Amino acid sequence: MKTRSFLTVMALLAFFACNAQTPRSDKDAVLDNILTRASVRSFTSKAVEPEKVETMLRSGMAAPTAMNKQAWHFVVVTDKTKLKAIQQYESPLAIVVCGDTMKGKDLWIADASLASENILLTAHALGLGAVWTAVYPREETIQNVRKTLQLPDHLIPVNTIIIGYPAADPQVKDKWNPENISYNTYGGKK
Amino acid sequence: MKTRSFLTVMALLAFFACNAQTPRSDKDAVLDNILTRASVRSFTSKAVEPEKVETMLRSGMAAPTAMNKQAWHFVVVTDKTKLKAIQQYESPLAIVVCGDTMKGKDLWIADASLASENILLTAHALGLGAVWTAVYPREETIQNVRKTLQLPDHLIPVNTIIIGYPAADPQVKDKWNPENISYNTYGGKK
Numbered sequence: 001m002k003t004r005s006f007l008t009v010m011a012l013l014a015f016f017a018c019n020a021q022t023p024r025s026d027k028d029a030v031l032d033n034i035l036t037r038a039s040v041r042s043f044t045s046k047a048v049e050p051e052k053v054e055t056m057l058r059s060g061m062a063a064p065t066a067m068n069k070q071a072w073h074f075v076v077v078t079d080k081t082k083l084k085a086i087q088q089y090e091s092p093l094a095i096v097v098c099g100d101t102m103k104g105k106d107l108w109i110a111d112a113s114l115a116s117e118n119i120l121l122t123a124h125a126l127g128l129g130a131v132w133t134a135v136y137p138r139e140e141t142i143q144n145v146r147k148t149l150q151l152p153d154h155l156i157p158v159n160t161i162i163i164g165y166p167a168a169d170p171q172v173k174d175k176w177n178p179e180n181i182s183y184n185t186y187g188g189k190k
Numbered sequence: 191m192k193t194r195s196f197l198t199v200m201a202l203l204a205f206f207a208c209n210a211q212t213p214r215s216d217k218d219a220v221l222d223n224i225l226t227r228a229s230v231r232s233f234t235s236k237a238v239e240p241e242k243v244e245t246m247l248r249s250g251m252a253a254p255t256a257m258n259k260q261a262w263h264f265v266v267v268t269d270k271t272k273l274k275a276i277q278q279y280e281s282p283l284a285i286v287v288c289g290d291t292m293k294g295k296d297l298w299i300a301d302a303s304l305a306s307e308n309i310l311l312t313a314h315a316l317g318l319g320a321v322w323t324a325v326y327p328r329e330e331t332i333q334n335v336r337k338t339l340q341l342p343d344h345l346i347p348v349n350t351i352i353i354g355y356p357a358a359d360p361q362v363k364d365k366w367n368p369e370n371i372s373y374n375t376y377g378g379k380k
Contacts, residue, residue, distance in 0.1 A: 033220045073370050
């Protein structure tokens with residue numbers, strides 16, 4: 001009798017433990033991460049762990065690049081004076097994503113941009129908040145970032161991604177708009 | 191005795207069923223999807239389901255846009271003649287991602303690029319293969335796509351993402367290179 005009760009409890013426990021995890025599919029996890037990402041501009045003072053910084057950089061460098069030129073360079077900024085000099089928000093971390101004009105000719109903007117989206121998505125997946133703040137093509141902003149980070153001429157800072165632990169839950173924007181879709185020709189319906 | 195055996199079997203079954211699922215965290219699913227995505231240029235003839243097309247477009251429009259201008263337009267191409275006219279590979283589907291210069295001034299390239307990376311990642315998550323083929327800034331290619339899809343002047347086709355079910359497992363490129371990272375100043379170490 002005792003063994004039977006024990007086994008019943010074990011079976012029930014195993015059943016509920018299993019259901020409690022309700023593992024969703026990888027596909028759903030990926031889509032949810034894309035659809036719930038939002039721009040975060042307000043952060044706690046908590047530093048971002050170096051492992052998380054590396055994870056974001058690994059994701060960035062997994063983005064496709066035109067003709068595999070990898071026309072990018074990433075500057076990790078944690079120095080407070082430099083952070084203040086290059087961005088208008090207060091964050092413990094910024095990653096400045098640059099295009100490398102020596103490697104990429106005219107396609108470095110795309111290389112840097114795709115890497116940046118991977119970084120934004122990965123920040124969200126890691127429980128961080130982030131926002132792309134534009135640098136290129138504003139000449140004054142480019143010069144300021146270039147001077148602060150001592151960038152050589154062949155690197156063009158495309159953006160400053162500011163990153164940290166979000167101070168509040170950000171509002172997700174619903175940008176879905178079927179008017180922005182055409183089928184086969186401009187204005188063509190499904 | 192019979193009940194006990196039954197319960198033992200159930201407990202074991204529940205245990206193994208649970209482990210078989212080895213639900214990984216959402217974070218791991220997201221990272222894995224980013225790190226295992228590869229460019230696919232060779233496809234089966236199987237059409238891409240309309241629900242999957244919509245899922246990719248929803249992901250595209252979930253990307254951040256400069257000052258929320260959403261300076262983008264998406265042309266879904268399934269017409270065989272048009273597909274042949276705008277791309278050098280054979281795929282059942284292409285999504286041409288355009289920047290809208292009326293909405294985005296100088297930041298439409300970034301808007302279109304970030305949406306494109308979301309589309310590429312979503313294609314991968316859905317079991318599809320895809321590759322970004324560049325249109326902008328090549329004037330001749332732009333004119334060809336513009337003519338084929340009857341795009342108005344304010345839309346600039348940034349790329350043609352060709353999509354389909356992969357004909358073979360693509361090779362993932364390892365682009366991780368710590369030399370592409372600086373800390374606080376160009377060339378600065380961790």
